[in-house]
Amino acid sequence: MQISINANRCEPSPMRKFHPLAVAAQKEGKRIFHLNIGQPDLPTPKAFYEAVSSFNARTLEYEASPGMPVLLDAVQKYYKGLDVDLEPNDILITTGGSEALLLTCLSILDPYTEVIIPEPYYPNYTTFVHAAGGVIRALPTNPWEGYRYAKRERIESLITKNTRAILITNPGNPTGVVLNEEEMRMIADVAKEHDLFLICDEVYREFCYDDKFGVPTMARFRDIDENLVIVDSVSKRFSACGARVGCVVTRNKELQQALLKFCQSRLSVATIDQWGAAALYSVGQDFFRECKAEYQRRRDTVIRKLRMIPGVVVEEPMGAFYLMASLPVDDADKFQRWLLEKFNDHGDTVMFAPGAPFYETPGKGINEVRIAYVLKQEDLERAMDVLARGISVYQKQVMKVKPESLN
Amino acid sequence: MQISINANRCEPSPMRKFHPLAVAAQKEGKRIFHLNIGQPDLPTPKAFYEAVSSFNARTLEYEASPGMPVLLDAVQKYYKGLDVDLEPNDILITTGGSEALLLTCLSILDPYTEVIIPEPYYPNYTTFVHAAGGVIRALPTNPWEGYRYAKRERIESLITKNTRAILITNPGNPTGVVLNEEEMRMIADVAKEHDLFLICDEVYREFCYDDKFGVPTMARFRDIDENLVIVDSVSKRFSACGARVGCVVTRNKELQQALLKFCQSRLSVATIDQWGAAALYSVGQDFFRECKAEYQRRRDTVIRKLRMIPGVVVEEPMGAFYLMASLPVDDADKFQRWLLEKFNDHGDTVMFAPGAPFYETPGKGINEVRIAYVLKQEDLERAMDVLARGISVYQKQVMKVKPESLN
Numbered sequence: 001m002q003i004s005i006n007a008n009r010c011e012p013s014p015m016r017k018f019h020p021l022a023v024a025a026q027k028e029g030k031r032i033f034h035l036n037i038g039q040p041d042l043p044t045p046k047a048f049y050e051a052v053s054s055f056n057a058r059t060l061e062y063e064a065s066p067g068m069p070v071l072l073d074a075v076q077k078y079y080k081g082l083d084v085d086l087e088p089n090d091i092l093i094t095t096g097g098s099e100a101l102l103l104t105c106l107s108i109l110d111p112y113t114e115v116i117i118p119e120p121y122y123p124n125y126t127t128f129v130h131a132a133g134g135v136i137r138a139l140p141t142n143p144w145e146g147y148r149y150a151k152r153e154r155i156e157s158l159i160t161k162n163t164r165a166i167l168i169t170n171p172g173n174p175t176g177v178v179l180n181e182e183e184m185r186m187i188a189d190v191a192k193e194h195d196l197f198l199i200c201d202e203v204y205r206e207f208c209y210d211d212k213f214g215v216p217t218m219a220r221f222r223d224i225d226e227n228l229v230i231v232d233s234v235s236k237r238f239s240a241c242g243a244r245v246g247c248v249v250t251r252n253k254e255l256q257q258a259l260l261k262f263c264q265s266r267l268s269v270a271t272i273d274q275w276g277a278a279a280l281y282s283v284g285q286d287f288f289r290e291c292k293a294e295y296q297r298r299r300d301t302v303i304r305k306l307r308m309i310p311g312v313v314v315e316e317p318m319g320a321f322y323l324m325a326s327l328p329v330d331d332a333d334k335f336q337r338w339l340l341e342k343f344n345d346h347g348d349t350v351m352f353a354p355g356a357p358f359y360e361t362p363g364k365g366i367n368e369v370r371i372a373y374v375l376k377q378e379d380l381e382r383a384m385d386v387l388a389r390g391i392s393v394y395q396k397q398v399m400k401v402k403p404e405s406l407n
Numbered sequence: 408m409q410i411s412i413n414a415n416r417c418e419p420s421p422m423r424k425f426h427p428l429a430v431a432a433q434k435e436g437k438r439i440f441h442l443n444i445g446q447p448d449l450p451t452p453k454a455f456y457e458a459v460s461s462f463n464a465r466t467l468e469y470e471a472s473p474g475m476p477v478l479l480d481a482v483q484k485y486y487k488g489l490d491v492d493l494e495p496n497d498i499l500i501t502t503g504g505s506e507a508l509l510l511t512c513l514s515i516l517d518p519y520t521e522v523i524i525p526e527p528y529y530p531n532y533t534t535f536v537h538a539a540g541g542v543i544r545a546l547p548t549n550p551w552e553g554y555r556y557a558k559r560e561r562i563e564s565l566i567t568k569n570t571r572a573i574l575i576t577n578p579g580n581p582t583g584v585v586l587n588e589e590e591m592r593m594i595a596d597v598a599k600e601h602d603l604f605l606i607c608d609e610v611y612r613e614f615c616y617d618d619k620f621g622v623p624t625m626a627r628f629r630d631i632d633e634n635l636v637i638v639d640s641v642s643k644r645f646s647a648c649g650a651r652v653g654c655v656v657t658r659n660k661e662l663q664q665a666l667l668k669f670c671q672s673r674l675s676v677a678t679i680d681q682w683g684a685a686a687l688y689s690v691g692q693d694f695f696r697e698c699k700a701e702y703q704r705r706r707d708t709v710i711r712k713l714r715m716i717p718g719v720v721v722e723e724p725m726g727a728f729y730l731m732a733s734l735p736v737d738d739a740d741k742f743q744r745w746l747l748e749k750f751n752d753h754g755d756t757v758m759f760a761p762g763a764p765f766y767e768t769p770g771k772g773i774n775e776v777r778i779a780y781v782l783k784q785e786d787l788e789r790a791m792d793v794l795a796r797g798i799s800v801y802q803k804q805v806m807k808v809k810p811e812s813l814n
Contacts, residue, residue, distance in 0.1 A: 001659065001662075002515070003515065004514055004515055007513060012667070044466050052459055053460040058450045060451040060650055061648055062648045095677070098674055102673065106538050108408070110411050132411065133540065197408050239466055261419055262414070264420035265509075267531075268651070270502070270649065270680050
């Protein structure tokens with residue numbers, strides 16, 4: 001028996017690979033601050049649970065394959081509020097943004113075709129692209145440029161006759177980079193001029209920490225209707241990751257038909273979660289404002305504390321709730337393992353996502369980490385102190401750095 | 408922009424393609440008896456709704472990628488009750504049996520590799536196999552043999568150096584065929600001798616209408632641990648299709664690792680549905696007994712009525728809640744369209760799934776249909792009368808059959 005080539009091309013999740021070590025550390029009594037997973041801790045709106053409790057159909061039936069009508073309607077209205085007009089057929093409800101991405105890749109990629117993705121990127125993109133036999137062409141960025149990737153020449157230099165799509169996350173995971181209007185327009189132009197799909201993962205759209213960005217979406221550019229595929233989800237927007245409700249939005253009719261065939265094959269998305277998700281869309285603007293303000297305070301805390309650690313390179317992220325930082329260690333993966341196995345500061349340690357798996361290019365990101373600032377203020381403060389202490393001890397004990405060479 | 412070759416190789420769902428015509432017919436005031444979709448009408452156990460209503464975590468979080476521990480535990484205990492010992496790692500919770508099948512295909516199929524499937528088969532298998540670039544090699548059966556497929560020579564004659572797996576549904580959808588112990592053993596032997604994966608979709612396991620079958624599962628054969636992949640689901644077992652909770656069971660460690668990578672990439676299955684599904688496994692044997700007795704009565708009704716229609720060829724199905732029948736019409740697809748657009752009997756009409764898409768071999772199944780007996784007795788009686796009347800009118804009006812040629 002043989003495992004498929006494409007399965008062998010995929011890697012275990014870097015966010016989840018240290019889980020067994022974390023379990024062992026907790027058994028030893030260590031407290032771990034989890035900055036490794038983008039699991040918001042803010043409360044899910046009660047509207048979700050109320051809707052779910054009120055659902056009492058005698059038989060829990062399959063829903064329609066494209067999605068529950070009441071949810072499709074709620075999503076359509078939500079986009080209308082962003083000045084985006086959608087037809088009902090433009091929306092397909094999916095099991096989280098994850099399924100939206102997988103089905104999009106299966107719909108547009110053939111083996112050996114290419115997708116351009118700015119690196120560092122969300123590592124699960126690798127699995128979705130590889131599942132379809134595709135190849136990632138990494139658009140390089142640098143910590144000292146704040147990971148900004150919207151450079152026309154760099155993007156165009158990667159386009160070949162096998163390129164099928166450009167895939168971006170805006171606001172960005174793991175970098176927190178947000179495109180400005182001009183950059184969005186440029187990328188839309190490149191996709192249009194070169195006849196490429198433009199896949200925009202916009203699940204963090206509500207989390208932009210500068211008013212100039214508003215609530216960004218590529219869906220307002222109507223001249224790229226044929227190119228654009230929006231990936232969306234309730235997970236981060238409403239702190240409802242466990243609902244596994246997302247959607248894919250495209251006005252390209254041929255792609256709609258392809259996606260629909262895959263949606264029909266898996267019958268439907270979970271019924272009560274769709275019902276609950278429809279209720280989520282009834283929460284008002286106050287909810288978004290409060291969430292955003294809370295994440296902004298957290299970002300400010302993490303940035304302030306990180307900048308106090310000698311040798312850390314970090315730019316202030318403009319959106320989402322992640323940042324990439326370069327740490328003064330030899331290898332972030334090794335450092336993470338050490339933090340779990342050998343280190344504690346008064347019983348505390350910390351987890352982040354080591355940076356290398358966020359890169360396609362070998363050798364990049366080795367001393368970088370992704371930090372998800374999804375803990376409350378006081379925990380973040382403490383987590384950063386533990387990290388600072390950890391770096392200092394690691395440098396001395398493992399890297400054998402002489403005290404005088406550290407400033 | 409280009410749609411992928413594999414997406415183009417997939418077809419819209421034959422169970423769902425007449426949906427727009429059905430909507431139009433209902434607008435005209437017609438009542439439609441739906442025998443086209445395997446959506447049970449029996450009530451979902453209250454345990455599901457009670458569990459779901461009691462779920463009140465402040466934040467609805469992602470679950471672990473392999474599944475919620477309490478559900479994994481419930482599934483393990485359920486298998487123990489079938490005399491099947493499983494390790495926790497042998498089980499991965501999936502979004503319905505559908506995701507179990509898609510991820511299995513992505514894990515074991517490369518482009519142009521082959522899967523042997525007895526035809527007629529569940530048409531969504533085509534999408535799962537094609538998504539991975541695979542090719543279906545159909546194992547032929549016949550209505551006059553009751554669609555039985557467990558013939559060693561026929562199976563072995565289809566094996567090539569590109570064959571990766573045999574995929575069976577037991578009890579069968581759409582045929583209702585149940586393998587006896589000897590047939591199961593033979594197929595297990597063939598998989599083992601030829602180093603093939605054996606994918607057994609056993610979601611209808613509890614629905615066998617002859618005590619000699621018991622609750623069949625291939626998982627009791629411990630000599631095929633490396634070959635076997637069980638696809639399972641709560642959908643039919645507990646009339647809970649809308650929960651979208653299933654699992655894939657395999658003791659093949661390499662396959663477990665491959666599947667886990669795909670599971671990690673989509674993060675987790677919906678949290679409250681897993682919680683509800685765990686509660687479902689607490690319902691007792693009485694529940695299964697009552698469901699089975701009800702479906703058995705329905706089967707008997709449909710078979711009795713179908714046999715009264717001149718020209719219908721049908722064998723009594725031994726399991727699941729489907730049957731394939733050959734109708735005395737020229738083209739079941741055309742007949743279905745006519746039933747929705749042109750026909751009614753006192754305002755009633757009927758839907759089934761036309762047979763051709765259940766076959767890989769062109770030209771087969773054209774006058775066959777799949778009937779799902781998922782309606783209550785009196786509705787089934789009436790539906791069969793409407794079908795009988797429909798056939799008679801169609802033969803005269805559309806096929807222009809002369810009355811004397813009909814017996």
